[in-house]
Amino acid sequence: MSGVTLKNVRKAFGAVDVIKDVSLEVPKGEFGVFVGPSGCGKSTLLRMIAGLEDTSGGVIEIGGRDVTNEEPAKRGVAMVFQSYALYPHLSVFENMAFSLRLARASKSEAKRKVHEAAEILQLTDHLDKKPSALSGGQRQRVAIGRAIVREPEVFLFDEPLSNLDAELRVQMRLELTRLHKQIGATMIYVTHDQVEAMTLADDIFVLRGGVVQQAGTPLTLYDDPDNRFVAGFIGSPAMNFLQGRVTRRTEGGMAVAVEDGELEVRVEGAAPGEGTDLVVGVRPEHLGPVESGGFTAQVEMSEELGGNSYVHSTPPSGGGDIVFERRGVRERLTGQTVRLGAVPENVFAFTPDGVRVR
Amino acid sequence: MAMIRDRRRHKLVAYSLILPFVAIFSLVFAYPTFEVIRMSFTNAPLIGEGEWVGWANYRELLTDRLFYTSLKNNGYFVLLTVIPTTALALLIATLVNRLSGRMQALALVLFFMPYVLPVSVVTQIWAWMLDFQFGILQPAIAFFTGKPVPVFKNPNWVMPTIAVVTIWWTNGFNVLLFLAGLRNIPSELYEASALDGATKWQQFKRVTWPLLWPVTALVLTLQLILQLKLFDQVYLLSEGGPFNSSYVLLLMVYREAFQLNNGGYASAVALVLFLVIMVVSVLQFQLLRIGGKNK
Numbered sequence: 001m002s003g004v005t006l007k008n009v010r011k012a013f014g015a016v017d018v019i020k021d022v023s024l025e026v027p028k029g030e031f032g033v034f035v036g037p038s039g040c041g042k043s044t045l046l047r048m049i050a051g052l053e054d055t056s057g058g059v060i061e062i063g064g065r066d067v068t069n070e071e072p073a074k075r076g077v078a079m080v081f082q083s084y085a086l087y088p089h090l091s092v093f094e095n096m097a098f099s100l101r102l103a104r105a106s107k108s109e110a111k112r113k114v115h116e117a118a119e120i121l122q123l124t125d126h127l128d129k130k131p132s133a134l135s136g137g138q139r140q141r142v143a144i145g146r147a148i149v150r151e152p153e154v155f156l157f158d159e160p161l162s163n164l165d166a167e168l169r170v171q172m173r174l175e176l177t178r179l180h181k182q183i184g185a186t187m188i189y190v191t192h193d194q195v196e197a198m199t200l201a202d203d204i205f206v207l208r209g210g211v212v213q214q215a216g217t218p219l220t221l222y223d224d225p226d227n228r229f230v231a232g233f234i235g236s237p238a239m240n241f242l243q244g245r246v247t248r249r250t251e252g253g254m255a256v257a258v259e260d261g262e263l264e265v266r267v268e269g270a271a272p273g274e275g276t277d278l279v280v281g282v283r284p285e286h287l288g289p290v291e292s293g294g295f296t297a298q299v300e301m302s303e304e305l306g307g308n309s310y311v312h313s314t315p316p317s318g319g320g321d322i323v324f325e326r327r328g329v330r331e332r333l334t335g336q337t338v339r340l341g342a343v344p345e346n347v348f349a350f351t352p353d354g355v356r357v358r
Numbered sequence: 359m360a361m362i363r364d365r366r367r368h369k370l371v372a373y374s375l376i377l378p379f380v381a382i383f384s385l386v387f388a389y390p391t392f393e394v395i396r397m398s399f400t401n402a403p404l405i406g407e408g409e410w411v412g413w414a415n416y417r418e419l420l421t422d423r424l425f426y427t428s429l430k431n432n433g434y435f436v437l438l439t440v441i442p443t444t445a446l447a448l449l450i451a452t453l454v455n456r457l458s459g460r461m462q463a464l465a466l467v468l469f470f471m472p473y474v475l476p477v478s479v480v481t482q483i484w485a486w487m488l489d490f491q492f493g494i495l496q497p498a499i500a501f502f503t504g505k506p507v508p509v510f511k512n513p514n515w516v517m518p519t520i521a522v523v524t525i526w527w528t529n530g531f532n533v534l535l536f537l538a539g540l541r542n543i544p545s546e547l548y549e550a551s552a553l554d555g556a557t558k559w560q561q562f563k564r565v566t567w568p569l570l571w572p573v574t575a576l577v578l579t580l581q582l583i584l585q586l587k588l589f590d591q592v593y594l595l596s597e598g599g600p601f602n603s604s605y606v607l608l609l610m611v612y613r614e615a616f617q618l619n620n621g622g623y624a625s626a627v628a629l630v631l632f633l634v635i636m637v638v639s640v641l642q643f644q645l646l647r648i649g650g651k652n653k
């Protein structure tokens with residue numbers, strides 16, 4: 001049994017292609033996350049799966065069934081909207097029982113199902129209230145409860161946490177993970193927040209301009225990005241990028257001249273020839289002061305987080321902010337010039353077009 | 359100290375701002391109202407002083423057959439217009455709301471156009487269209503009744519016809535109010551209910567109707583007040599006839615005051631109409647509000 005499968009799916013609004021040939025699969029019971037910058041088409045893709053937007057081309061399958069031209073209600077999906085979309089004139093109970101009432105379920109069945117969902121979501125005390133009398137987090141839970149009551153094959157979430165404050169967001173994130181374990185249904189979640197994506201997902205699909213840039217588990221995307229966009233998008237603080245040029249081949253890779261020094265890069269395949277322009281990327285946690293090699297940078301300031309700190313520095317060319325992480329060190333580097341380097345395994349190289357050189 | 363002085367200045371500014379309004383209001387509303395009340399207890403002609411007669415005008419009113427006929431006709435007209443026009447406006451608004459941008463604007467202009475017309479133009483148009491001999495709508499009437507009907511000279515047809523004209527004339531404004539209300543309902547609610555399995559009719563019944571209720575109550579109340587004040591259309595189309603079958607209270611006021619020069623009696627009728635409108639509309643609005651709460 002499969003969960004949700006998209007085959008060569010396209011969507012055009014008039015002459016504008018918003019989704020361009022997307023193929024992906026979220027296996028049954030997995031938690032898939034669409035992540036990408038604003039306007040990349042995440043919501044559109046999700047709404048296409050829900051049946052709220054029609055599909056310009058390709059095939060959408062849910063549970064092995066072709067639902068491309070099926071009505072929203074018959075797809076076996078439930079959606080949680082960013083704005084919650086609660087019925088303001090109905091109580092929490094009636095909001096959650098809405099679909100059961102439409103299906104003419106018996107009173108006792110409606111009551112049982114709503115109470116079960118309310119139990120899971122700790123809403124039992126609020127069932128008689130109107131949505132306007134609830135806090136943001138509670139409204140969010142009602143919206144989720146409304147989805148649970150329908151017992152769908154697939155849950156769809158469109159940025160459900162973006163209206164909540166930071167603390168509540170972390171808490172709801174944990175609750176969603178717990179809920180997913182408890183219910184075991186397929187879930188697809190849209191966010192532009194890569195931290196949310198990393199923490200929730202079994203599989204992440206990074207979208208840009210209506211194209212899936214890379215799909216994989218959070219750690220695959222983090223450790224082995226296919227291109228510069230994914231490398232820069234996943235991870236916080238973001239990866240550092242430096243312009244460079246290949247100077248020589250080394251054992252198992254190449255050396256790339258960056259700024260006033262050089263970084264060695266591990267390359268599995270054939271390394272590009274000498275003189276090739278490249279972009280190298282190093283994550284802050286992999287970059288640090290070294291005795292020799294590397295390049296120099298002048299420290300400007302550091303963000304002290306207690307356990308670790310992020311040090312912001314400027315390379316000699318003045319281009320960009322180079323961030324590196326330090327752990328358990330109290331010594332301040334502000335104003336000093338340091339030599340920064342990383343081991344070859346942790347340095348990524350990309351062509352100027354952004355394709356990874358492996 | 360400074361704060362007290364500030365507050366005093368605040369008050370002065372406030373009073374000076376509302377003063378012009380209060381002055382104009384007293385001049386053109388409060389004073390005439392007071393005069394009408396006073397006049398209704400006198401036998402004054404339209405202009406000039408009269409003698410105090412106490413409740414005599416009102417006592418006379420209670421025995422006036424024309425008063426009861428008019429009251430009944432007012433009630434009949436309210437029945438013929440208020441709910442039908444509200445229902446029609448709601449129907450049109452939901453349909454217009456489904457059209458896309460430019461078509462929607464076009465449809466709206468079409469429905470709103472009659473509202474812009476002066477009443478005399480409206481009645482002229484309909485008098486033409488319903489003319490017994492040449493009216494282009496007479497064949498349609500003949501199709502249903504078998505023969506042409508002189509609608510403004512037939513006691514059974516006159517009120518319904520005036521109601522149709524009135525609805526045609528004023529409906530655009532109600533459509534506008536409903537459309538504004540419909541646009542205030544977030545589209546996500548329809549998407550959510552579609553996912554929940556609601557049909558179009560269920561969406562209307564369970565989402566649109568309850569959320570639109572405040573607008574519906576407003577339209578009903580405004581219509582009630584407006585239609586109780588019926589005068590122009592009747593005056594221009596049938597002059598209250600035939601056999602007083604379209605006589606209404608304001609027509610009575612007009613006749614008593616301006617044709618028979620009975621200022622005092624006309625004032626009494628006007629005041630009764632005023633009271634009827636007040637009581638009925640407040641009552642209706644309260645009822646509608648209670649109805650809304652129970653939803």
Ligand SMILES: Nc1ncnc2c1ncn2[C@@H]1O[C@H](COP(=O)(O)OP(=O)(O)OP(=O)(O)O)[C@@H](O)[C@H]1O
Nearest residue numbers: 013018036037038039040041042043044045191192
């Ligand atoms: N109904 C529509 N008509 C025309 N263009 C649309 C429509 N809906 C969305 N778009 C366009 O499609 C693109 C993708 O929109 P979408 O809402 O899917 O973005 P998103 O990835 O969800 O962004 P965000 O993170 O801001 O929510 C945008 O460029 C948007 O302008």
Ligand SMILES: [Mg+2]
Nearest residue numbers: 042043044159
């Ligand atoms: Mg979106």
